[in-house]
Amino acid sequence: AQSVTQLDSQVPVFEEAPVELRCNYSSSVSVYLFWYVQYPNQGLQLLLKYLSGSTLVKGINGFEAEFNKSQTSFHLRKPSVHISDTAEYFCAGLSGGYQKVTFGTGTKLQVIP
Amino acid sequence: DADVTQTPRNRITKTGKRIMLECSQTKGHDRMYWYRQDPGLGLRLIYYSFDVKDINKGEISDGYSVSRQAQAKFSLSLESAIPNQTALYFCATSAQGGTGELFFGEGSRLTVL
Numbered sequence: 001a002q003s004v005t006q007l008d009s010q011v012p013v014f015e016e017a018p019v020e021l022r023c024n025y026s027s028s029v030s031v032y033l034f035w036y037v038q039y040p041n042q043g044l045q046l047l048l049k050y051l052s053g054s055t056l057v058k059g060i061n062g063f064e065a066e067f068n069k070s071q072t073s074f075h076l077r078k079p080s081v082h083i084s085d086t087a088e089y090f091c092a093g094l095s096g097g098y099q100k101v102t103f104g105t106g107t108k109l110q111v112i113p
Numbered sequence: 114d115a116d117v118t119q120t121p122r123n124r125i126t127k128t129g130k131r132i133m134l135e136c137s138q139t140k141g142h143d144r145m146y147w148y149r150q151d152p153g154l155g156l157r158l159i160y161y162s163f164d165v166k167d168i169n170k171g172e173i174s175d176g177y178s179v180s181r182q183a184q185a186k187f188s189l190s191l192e193s194a195i196p197n198q199t200a201l202y203f204c205a206t207s208a209q210g211g212t213g214e215l216f217f218g219e220g221s222r223l224t225v226l
Binding site for chain 2: 042
């Protein structure tokens with residue numbers, strides 16, 4: 001079955017500390033991978049995407065993600081978080097030939113002052 | 114103005130009532146989607162449409178129907194609402210032949226009493 005798995009439902013981290021949000025994808029999901037962010041009471045917006053090429057992808061707001069084919073992972077990282085990064089983050093992948101996007105269950109990042 | 118607009122943003126209704134959620138977009142995209150978001154479950158695809166004459170069921174279409182009135186409009190109906198359809202609903206669009214990147218509306222929060 002196609003799937004994208006986010007291993008942590010909530011991640012608390014102190015302000016200015018580094019953070020890693022984990023995502024693994026199944027082999028049935030293509031290697032078009034995405035991270036979306038949802039700020040409180042808002043829709044989702046694209047943070048970054050991996051299509052091909054360099055395995056290290058840089059996104060908005062200082063986030064980056066590394067595509068690891070051997071580990072089927074696409075973890076999201078930021079070296080120093082801010083209060084404004086408090087949000088829910090969704091990993092997603094393009095599945096099958098129909099270009100349907102499959103989402104993980106989300107990780108809530110709580111930045112503690 | 115938002116590129117993807119959903120109406121209403123909030124709606125409270127009673128069991129058995131018919132509800133329509135509307136979505137319109139100015140991005141010129143052919144592909145439109147309806148997702149449902151529930152806490153801890155991420156986003157699940159209800160229906161999607163790749164053009165005006167193409168409508169497809171997603172993973173949780175039971176109890177829902179859709180209408181693609183024009184390239185820019187895609188509405189979701191609940192024929193007889195039930196309490197477990199209480200959720201946050203998102204409309205999204207993507208470009209045909211694109212990377213699968215989704216552009217979301219701000220969501221419609223539906224409460225069924």
